Amino acid sequence: MAQSTPLRALCVSFILLLLTCAGCVGGSRHGDGDVDPDADKDLTSAGDVDNDTPLDLITDFNSDTPLPDGVECLEGMARCAADNMSIEVCTRNGVFGANIACPNGCSAGKCLTEASPGSCPLAFDLSLGTAVSGNTKDAALSSHVWSADCTAAYGDATTGPELWYSLDVPYTTAVEVTLNPLSATYFGVYLRGNCSDTKTEVARACDGNLSVSTPTVIPTILAKGQYYLAVDDFAEAGNGTGAFDLRVDEVITPTCHGQVPGLLDLSSGMATAVGNTASGSSGTRWQTYDCPFNLDTVGNEMIYAFALREPRQVRVTAVATAPDTSKLGLYMRTDCEERYSQTQCAYDDGTGRDASFTATLAPGAYYLFVDDLASTQDEPQEFELLVEVL
Structure with missing residues (x-):
């Protein structure tokens, strides 16, 4: 019996050692002896998941x-x-x-392993002059991408699903996009040169309505090329998904200040026009305070229009040719009828300096005015107009 005491002490020591080590499992010890239960979860170390992650x-x-x-x-x-x-x-x-x-x-x-019909990569075909029917409930995805202009103005975003359509425009032309709702759904419509690039947005309708058969119409001018048109909805905030008819029609270029603007096709990288302000109309003038010239274009003007399907830098030049000493005003607007939409202006003072400006422009339609300074300061003139994509 006396010999069993050392053996008993050894067993007790071994048990205490096991109990002590058990506290080490599942975490590391801090200086105060506490155990960190999350020590095996490396949530604070640096490192990212790369594109090779399965x-x-x-x-x-x-x-x-x-x-x-x-x-x-x-x-x-x-x-x-x-x-x-x-x-x-x-x-x-x-x-x-x-x-x-x-x-x-x-x-x-x-x-997703495959593109869904009606999504951006697999847009439905849409032809000029032909109507199509759709329903946003059939859309597989919602990109939640809405025009920044619309979101800023209305405070809402089209968080519902959208259907994409691909449209080929064979030449520069005026069109009308018409969305006719067949359901009481609040639709949004936007048109892009590239369906996945918001910077190529050409036109949009922010304020679709909930009234069945009350169409949303977007008039614009489109350059030659391929376009993508999305019909989107505002999810539950706009009565959910809904059915619609959609069409894009080529139309006669609308009149502006008493004349039909001449269309300039920039698909080759440049376009030219020859005109005479005597053949124009005296319906508008430039915004003098936006131009560095203390003159006013109250004479006749000739109007032209061009369109871009993606952001581009453009140079516009107007030169008086007969008489070549004539003074000439040149200005550009985003809305033909609205003076306050003027974005650029230039002046040929008749001493050999051409009226010219260079600007980086967003996609969309632009209107050019070649104007004279009225008979009290000048006379009508023949001119050459050049628009270049740089």
Whole structure:
């Protein structure tokens, strides 16, 4: 019996050692002896998920998942980006940061393997003069991308699904886009030169209505090329999805200040025109305070129009040819009828300086006015007009 005492003491020491080591499992110790329960979750170390991350290792983001304080997400979580064309992956520091492009769109935090009919990559065909019918409930995605001008003006964004249509325009022409709602749905409509690039937006209708058979009409001038038109809805904020008819018609260029603007086709990179202000009308004049000239163009003007389907730098030059000493005014507007839409102006003083300006322009229609300074200061003149895409 006396020999069993050392053995008993050895067993007790071994048990105490096991209990002590058990406290080390699952976390690291701090100086005060407390255990950090999250030490095995590397949420604070640097590092991002790169584009080679296998998609089957990424889980859908669930907003109901409990997260530690100060952590936006857990590593491996993913969510669709705002435009639903990429996924945002949670990095090891607990925030969404890395992006993986989804060419066919994103749904439930995963890239789609195929494009859906009516989506941006697989837009439906639309021809000039032919109506099509659609329903936004049939759209597979919502890109949540809405014109900044519209959002600023109305405060809402089209968060519902949209259908995309592809339109080929064979030459520069005036058109009317008409959306006829068949459901009491608040629709938005926007037209782009590139469906995935908001900077190519040519025209839009921000204030669709809820009235069945009350159409939304967008008049504009389109340059030669391919366009993409989206019919979007405002989800529950605008009565949800709905049916519609859509068409784009070529129309006669509307009159402006008593004349029909001459259309300039810039598809080759430049366009020229020859005219005489004596053949024009005296219906408008430039905004004098926007121009560095203490003169007023109260004589006859000739009006021209051109369009761009993407942002471009453009140079416009007007030269008086007969008499070549004639004074000449040149100015540009985004709305033919509205003086206050003037964006540029230039002046040929009759001493050899051409009226010319260069500007970087957004997509859309522009109107050029070649104007004279009335008989008290000058006389009508023949001129040459040159528009160049730089």
